[in-house]
Amino acid sequence: MSNGPGIVITGASGRMGQMLIKTVLDSDRAHLAGAIERQGHDWVGRDVGEAMGGTANGVIVTDDALEAISKAQVVIDFTAPAATLAFAALCAQARAVHVIGTTGMTDDDIANLEPASRHAVIVRAGNMSLGVNLLTQLTKKVAAALDEDFDIEVIEAHHHHKVDAPSGTALMLGEAAAEGRGVALKDVSDSGRDGITGARRRGDIGFSAIRGGDIVGEHDVLFAAPGERIVLRHMATDRGIFARGALKAALWGLDQSPGHYDMLDVLGLS
Numbered sequence: 662m663s664n665g666p667g668i669v670i671t672g673a674s675g676r677m678g679q680m681l682i683k684t685v686l687d688s689d690r691a692h693l694a695g696a697i698e699r700q701g702h703d704w705v706g707r708d709v710g711e712a713m714g715g716t717a718n719g720v721i722v723t724d725d726a727l728e729a730i731s732k733a734q735v736v737i738d739f740t741a742p743a744a745t746l747a748f749a750a751l752c753a754q755a756r757a758v759h760v761i762g763t764t765g766m767t768d769d770d771i772a773n774l775e776p777a778s779r780h781a782v783i784v785r786a787g788n789m790s791l792g793v794n795l796l797t798q799l800t801k802k803v804a805a806a807l808d809e810d811f812d813i814e815v816i817e818a819h820h821h822h823k824v825d826a827p828s829g830t831a832l833m834l835g836e837a838a839a840e841g842r843g844v845a846l847k848d849v850s851d852s853g854r855d856g857i858t859g860a861r862r863r864g865d866i867g868f869s870a871i872r873g874g875d876i877v878g879e880h881d882v883l884f885a886a887p888g889e890r891i892v893l894r895h896m897a898t899d900r901g902i903f904a905r906g907a908l909k910a911a912l913w914g915l916d917q918s919p920g921h922y923d924m925l926d927v928l929g930l931s
């Protein structure tokens with residue numbers, strides 16, 4: 662076992678939970694200190710290695726989040742908004758770094774993280790991959806260089822289990838485009854077109870979501886003008902990119918003062 666910081670993974674049985682556990686177990690810079698699942702889940706009480714179909718590693722899945730978090734330096738959390746708010750309060754109490762990958766959080770949810778971020782480090786991003794975070798910066802630059810003759814559309818595709826839309830990544834890209842244009846996304850966002858919508862409003866930033874099969878995550882930012890189009894694209898083919906980004910954020914967070922950070926801070930891209 663590594664001597665590095667102890668990391669607890671929430672949502673241990675989930676698609677990202679399992680990828681995060683593998684990533685932490687493979688790392689020589691941290692060790693797996695706990696695995697949390699929701700009350701009533703059939704993994705609770707089982708060795709997480711065995712539950713994942715491999716060999717036992719001595720970490721027993723628990724639904725006692727307070728107990729698990731109080732023994733860890735970091736919590737990596739890719740679950741659901743209500744669960745993430747509860748984990749934030751526990752991380753603040755334990756002064757543990759809270760890396761949040763959960764998407765679908767409302768503006769109110771995000772505001773409700775503020776008290777926790779006064780006591781502990783929070784690193785939160787709708788996408789923890791290097792590629793997407795770089796793409797946000799490219800999107801901002803292109804949006805700043807072009808005028809409203811270029812219609813901006815964010816098109817995303819994900820697996821059929823995904824419960825939120827637009828994706829967290831799509832919103833990050835939309836925010837970046839809006840920032841480049843010097844406008845607030847909430848004033849120009851157009852998502853969920855259906856029926857007689859009327860013509861596209863000049864200056865709007867549109868969102869379209871595809872859900873199907875096992876698509877890990879694909880995002881296009883389209884700049885469409887009369888006679889020409891520019892497309893910036895990111896394609897994820899392996900959830901390992903998100904887990905490696907989350908581990909990087911976890912290690913980075915250990916050296917920071919309490920506050921609410923994002924992956925641009927971690928990657929030095931802001």
Ligand SMILES: NC(=O)c1ccc[n+]([C@@H]2O[C@H](COP(=O)([O-])OP(=O)(O)OC[C@H]3O[C@@H](n4cnc5c(N)ncnc54)[C@H](O)[C@@H]3O)[C@@H](O)[C@H]2O)c1
Nearest residue numbers: 672675676677698699739740744762763764787788789903
């Ligand atoms: N930021 C990123 O880079 C990134 C990448 C991938 C996924 N995500 C987001 O991560 C989240 C999870 O995605 P997923 O595909 O792994 O979903 P999933 O449904 O496979 O896993 C979610 C897990 O959380 C568990 N959970 C829910 N409530 C809980 C609670 N109160 N306590 C403990 N565990 C609880 C569920 O039982 C489940 O195992 C989603 O919001 C998704 O959009 C973010």
Ligand SMILES: O=C(O)C1=N[C@H](C(=O)O)CCC1
Nearest residue numbers: 764787788823828829830878
């Ligand atoms: O699988 C998911 O769910 C993903 N969620 C994030 C998002 O909402 O953008 C990142 C990509 C995968």
